[in-house]
Amino acid sequence: MKPVTDAVTSARMSRQRRVGTKPEIALRRELHRRGKRFFVDRAPLPGLRRRADIVFPRRKVAVYVDGCFWHSCPEHATFPKNNAEFWSAKLAGNVARDRDTDERLRAAGWTVVRVWEHEGADSAADLVLRAVT
Ligand SMILES: [Zn+2]
16 A cells, blocks of 8 residues: 655655664764764664664664654654554554564663654763763
């Protein structure tokens, strides 16, 4: 089924890219500024084909910058009115997948840090540093 999307939703979709959303870039810049080195857009586990936005392999820390729309942030989650059923299933699926990813990584001894895109780069970097130091 091909969903009919409204203008706002399609704009959102075209902005969505695997690498380098604005909040991701801001966080990477802030971490660099604080002297951190890391990998970008990398699958933490060889058997798990799910990339993390920022990875510290030696520390076993995987960082995800979750988009408020795609990952249903409690403050900013919105549900498109067109094809409401399609979207609620799709977004619920994303969240379930996130939790599944978290579990698999933790089971393999990783620390998962998730920050929302609405979070400032500064406080996001604080959270990451807490996990890697
Ligand atoms: Zn949000």
